[in-house]
Amino acid sequence: MGHVEDRWFRTIEGPDGKDQRVKTDRHGVGLRYRVRYIAPDGNERSKSFPDRAKRAADEFLSGIETDKIRGDYVDPAKGKKPFDEFAGSWLLTHRFDESTRVGVRSRIRNHLVPFFGKRAVAAIQPSTVREWLSWLVGRGLADNTRVVLFAHLSGILTAAVDDGLIAKNPCSARSVVAPTPVLPKLVPWTVEMVTVVRAAVSLRYRPVVDVGAGCGARQGEIFGLAPGDFDFEDGWLTIRRQVKRVGSRLVFGLPKSDKERQVPLPPGVGVAVQAHLKRFGAHAVSLPWEDPVHGRQVTVPLVFTTLGRTAIRQQVAANQIWHPALKAAEIEVVRANGMHAMRHFYASALLDGGESVKAVSEWLGHSDPAFTLRVYAHLMPDSPRRARRILDALLGGDDGPETAQNRG
Incomplete structure (x- = not known):
């Protein structure tokens, strides 16, 4: 057990054999009370308190001993x-x-x-x-x-x-109210908007729109695709990597959430990519993996590259590919109309068609289906109609609930 030491007084034996308190050389100088105790690591620790703070010193020692028993001890010095x-x-x-x-x-x-x-x-x-x-x-x-x-x-x-x-x-702590995210209500593009922008993109980069709108891939993931990622026969696209910027340099890295994923490859998208490869080919690009300084060099035959056969920077793609297409299609050049709009179009089309949130979340590469639901729930206009139809059938339609139960 620890103890509280009074450094202004000490106890000695008086002439009559009884204990008496006498002033020490430190009397009136500095902090009066010193709590001394043995920490769980076996070393002695101490903490000093001023005059008239004996109760605080006792409470500190009591708290230390309680924390030691509970296993909650924290070294104040740390x-x-x-x-x-x-x-x-x-x-x-x-x-x-x-x-x-x-x-x-x-x-x-x-x-x-x-x-x-x-x-x-x-x-x-x-x-x-x-x-x-x-x-x-x-x-x-x-x-x-x-x-x-x-x-x-x-x-x-x-x-x-x-x-x-x-x-x-x-x-x-209960008194700390964490900020809550605000998810803006997305207004997905129409098929007509996708079609007109796709037509305005140069032939070399037109399949970028196909993969974005037809597979829901992120921009960096599209620019990191290799021919081997496409299974044209069975209709699957494996998203294995992305091209991203670290500082001022480009690197290869895993997709967001650090995991690969497979998404269904629509036949039309497969045809567009195959035609692109036949016309322009794939070009080997070498970049560091994740870390531009210490990352190992990785070479990938990329489906989409610049005219100089280098990896495409997202900002360059926006300025030289996407924004000109938006202007040609007379669509406002704002953040909401960035290339990410193709991904939102993909999600909204699937959900509107009745696809499950879990499947869409998996294909989008979200770590949690609940996030997908929060972002895209308002894009499911048919949900109330489907719910009415399902419940009406379950409860027996015009016959009412009792009849439905009797049928069961």
């Missing part, structure tokens, strides 16, 4: 680590692909470190997190940006719990 230092080490050791790491580093530098800075990790309380969230609102950051930043902070503080710097993650 919690003194500055937030910016711990966040930096977390960023280096947390598992990210390099393109993600670049974005996370930027967000931490711009929106976490300016607020928490050199503050000790253990000093970050639920009230501190609430103040930070208000500070973000004051900076005019969008709801979805605040959602991402909160996830970063919570991840950092969870690691602090795991490393024994703090006992609990203040982001998990």
Whole structure:
């Protein structure tokens, strides 16, 4: 057990044999009470308190002993680590692909470190997190940006719990209301819009529209396709990689969510891709895998390349392929009409046709079907009609529920 030491007084045996308290040489100087205890690692620890704080010292010792019994002990000295230092080490050791790491580093530098800075990790309380969230609102950051930043902070503080710097993650406190994402209601393109834009794209890149609208692939995934990814005979496309940017350099990497997936290959899309390969061929491109500095060099025969037979940068594709086609089709050049609109068209067409959310989610490469439902549920206009028809048949139509039950 630990004890509380009074450094201003000591007990000695008096002339009459009774104990008496006498002042020490430290009387009136510095912090009066020192809590001394043995930590779970076997080393002695201490914490000092000022005069008139005996109760606080006793309560601190009681809390330490309780935490030791429960297995919740946290070394107070570890919690003194500055937030910016711990966040930096977390960023280096947390598992990210390099393109993600670049974005996370930027967000931490711009929106976490300016607020928490050199503050000790253990000093970050639920009230501190609430103040930070208000500070973000004051900076005019969008709801979805605040959602991402909160996830970063919570991840950092969870690691602090795991490393024994703090006992609990203040982001998990009931008084902390996490930001909620705002999903805009998507307005999917019509078949006519897809057709007119496809016609406006140059012949060399027209199958990009086919694969986007017919297979739901992301732009980087389309630019990472190889002939071997297409099973033209059985009608499947395997999405194995994507071309993405890390800093200023292009790399190959796994698709989003870090897993390959198979999607049905419509016959018309297969024909368009085969015709493209016959006319333009595939060209070998070598890029690092994931990390532009340390990643191994990988060579892939790409279906879609630039005129110089290099991998296509998404920004270049937007400026030189997509935006001119939008203008030619007299469609507004805005974010909602980017190449990602083909992916939304794909999802909306399948859901409107009665395909299951689970299947669409799998083909889109979403990690959670619930996310697919949140994004695209409003694009299922036939759902109420189908529900009425199914329930009407189940309950017996004009005969009513009782008759239906009797039939069963």
